[in-house]
Amino acid sequence: MKILVCIKQVPGTSKIDVDPVTGVLKRDGVDSKMNPYDLFAIETALKLKEQKGGTIQVISMGPPQAKEVIREAFMMGVDEGALVSDRKFAGADVLATSYTISQGVRQLDDFDLILCGKQTTDGDTAQVGPEMAEYLGIPHIANVLSIVDLKDTSIQVEMDMANTIEVAEIQFPCLLTVEKDIFQPRLPSYKKKLSTKDREIRMITFKDFQDNNETRYGLSGSPTQVERIFPPSVNSDRETWTGTSAELSAQIADKLKQLKFV
Amino acid sequence: MSTLICHQEKLNESNIQALVDICPFGALEHKNGTLEITAGCKMCKLCVKKGPQGVMEFIEDAATTVDKNSWKGIGVYVDHVEGEIHPVTLELIGKAKELASVVNFPVYCVFIGYNIKDKAQELLHYGVDEVFVYDYEELKHFRIEPYTAAFEDFIQRIKPSSLLVGATTIGRSLAPRVAARFRTGLTADCTTLEMKENTDLVQIRPAFGGNIMAQIICPNTRPQMATVRYKVMNAPEKQCEPSGKITLCQLDPQQLVSSINVLKVTHKQIEENISDAEVIIAVGRALKSEKDMAMIKELAQLLGAQIAGTRPLVEAGWINAKQQIGLSGRTVKPKLIITLGISGAVQFTAGMNSSEQIFAINKDPLASIFNIAHYGIIGDLYEVVPQLIEDIKGSKLLACAR
Structure with a gap:
């Protein structure tokens, strides 16, 4: 079977400050890593391949240095990788990103199964997977907890709903977003690192796309606009109490009584 | 297409480094006296605003705009499993009423499921103007294709200006699908929502792991879509007398087809939450x-x-x-x-x-x-x-x- 996994390079840390004067993001360093949730998607693909055979490709979108995460995927056992990268994609929001990746996917192959992590640690929206599925015209299931059964033309999965767990069968081609801990991701192998170090990573740019309408990509293709960014608000109505522990506990108990919690 | 350009002739040794340093995404690269903008660019325009004057320029094209007057009302997706309405729905109705009052909009609900006509009555106690019900056996379980088709039908029919969806398992799967179908913006996990006089929905959400708040608008497309987590907004008081009406909607049988088959539903153990x-x-x-x-x-x-x-x-x-x-x-x-x-x-x-x-x-x-x-x-x-x-x-x- 043909499996595609979508992966992303994210900042190594979520520590971020806003310059209080300029209101501008201060990013420390350029430390980056693979989105940790994507490791579970890659592991799922590897497990399915062990069962049924086939090939696993990964696709990512980002600057040229995002090749690093594709190399990392190779070290885990992924067969092929492609990077969708072009200046024209700059400033893409969820919609433009999803459309761009879906155009990239169309350049690669017809896949039976596309796997995504639950979300990324920098965008945190969990929206790109379902939006891509829409653009590719295939059904999707999100929040997949486990794989129940893999058949020739379909897959049975367990999905996590608010109050229920549902087992559903979905026909190929389809897209799944998998929960963290669906499988324990394997560590990158040093042997594979050596054997894949010269493996080519396919670069896909704007001019390779079927749809060359520039207004669908990057900032122009993004319906949402960030008006401003600001630090989270600080509650101004607050009191600070100091004293001996006996004084403090009495003060807390009184306040709790006054607020009718005791 | 909006684009960022670098006036290479204005570059000199000192301002090249300044520009390279200014970019928080490392997307400006110095190459033999010229400056290259790489695919790492996020169009934050910091180099234009804070860089040496006149070197970097942002050229904006005129965005295609939407006729905002033809999109009216605020829609709330009724989140439920087997007809049991998730309380986030009521919280969103509360917020929708607040937002609607600014621009004098009606508040609608879209309720997609099976055997839910009676359950829809309940919503009329919370001050919604109209509940649109899609009641088919094929909609008994949440399956993405028919649910998206029903949601699409509701949007085509009503043309709501804004849509609020609970950030539940279902909402987080359904809302993006609908947003992509209408090529419109969707902001996840909003913590604050406000309405502008011009019907633009101001959406505020935590970004970068909650270290920063981002204020987002979606000025050139409709509907504007936002998901909101449970317990973020406040539910309105239940009124004794119901108000508003229920409208049953029809779908084509082919819109109800799905390649997903739900085989088994197990209720999770009720535990302290x-x-x-x-x-x-x-x-x-x-x-x-x-x-x-x-x-x-x-x-x-x-x-x-x-x-x-x-x-x-x-x-x-x-x-x-x-x-x-x-x-x-x-x-x-x-x-x-x-x-x-x-x-x-x-x-x-x-x-x-x-x-x-x-x-x-x-x-x-x-x-x-x-x-x-x-x-x-x-x-x-x-x-x-x-x-x-x-x-x-x-x-x-x-x-x-x-």
Whole structure:
């Protein structure tokens, strides 16, 4: 079977400050890593391949240095990788990103199964997977907890709903977003690192796309606009109490009584 | 297409480095005296605003605009499993009414499922103007293709200006699909929503792991879509008299086709859920050993509280993952939360900072939890908590004696 996994390079840390004067993001360093949730998607693909055979490709979108995460995927056992990268994609929001990746996917192959992590640690929206599925015209299931059964033309999965767990069968081609801990991701192998170090990573740019309408990509293709960014608000109505522990506990108990919690 | 250009002729040795340094994404590369903008560019325009004047220029094209007057009303997706309406729905109705009052819009609900006509009546007690019901056996389980088709039909029919969807398992799967179909914007996990006079929806959400808030608008497309987590907005009071009406909608049989087959539904064991707790005692890393949980449990029992905590406690195995508050855990909004020995990293506070009363006990007077606590108590939990347990027990005894 043909499996595609979508992966992303994210900042190594979520520590971020806003310059209080300029209101501008201060990013420390350029430390980056693979989105940790994507490791579970890659592991799922590897497990399915062990069962049924086939090939696993990964696709990512980002600057040229995002090749690093594709190399990392190779070290885990992924067969092929492609990077969708072009200046024209700059400033893409969820919609433009999803459309761009879906155009990239169309350049690669017809896949039976596309796997995504639950979300990324920098965008945190969990929206790109379902939006891509829409653009590719295939059904999707999100929040997949486990794989129940893999058949020739379909897959049975367990999905996590608010109050229920549902087992559903979905026909190929389809897209799944998998929960963290669906499988324990394997560590990158040093042997594979050596054997894949010269493996080519396919670069896909704007001019390779079927749809060359520039207004669908990057900032122009993004319906949402960030008006401003600001630090989270600080509650101004607050009191600070100091004293001996006996004084403090009495003060807390009184306040709790006054607020009718005791 | 909007684009960023570099006037290479204005470059010189000193301003090249300045520009390279200014870009927070490392997307400006110095190559033999020229400056190249790489695919890492996020169009933040910082190089235009803060860089050497006139070197970088942002050329904006005229965006295609939408006729905002032909999109009216605010729609709320009724989140449910097998007809049992999720309370986030009522919270979204409450918010939708607030937003609608600014621009004098009606509030609509879209209810997609099977055997739900009676359940729709319930919604009329919360002040919605009209509930659009799609009731088919094929919609019994949440399956993406027919649910998207029904949602699409509702949007085509009503042309709502804004749509609010609960950030539940279903909402987070369905809303993006619908947004892509209409090529419109969708903002996930909004914590604040406001309405502008021109019907633009102002959406505020935490970004970068909650370290920053982003204010987002979607000015050139309709409908504007936002998801909101449970317990972020407030549900309106239930009215005794129902108002508004219910409209049954039809779909083509082919719109109900799905390649997904739901084989089995198991109800999860009903367990204490910190998201529903009215009172929470939250513990952090200052707790020294697992046996100290006994003291915490005693306090929790006295206050009728549920116990929750930070990630290190989950990792230590002292509380389970479902008791974790924060970005990687649950969001809670209790009437009272007492945090014990929690420093207050944003990853934690993002999950609890809309609690009604926040008491924080921490030894460190500079702990950031004091920035959000209503009552900051500078003290050692090992001294204050046992004393507090005695004080509460004492006052309970007194109450009984009276």
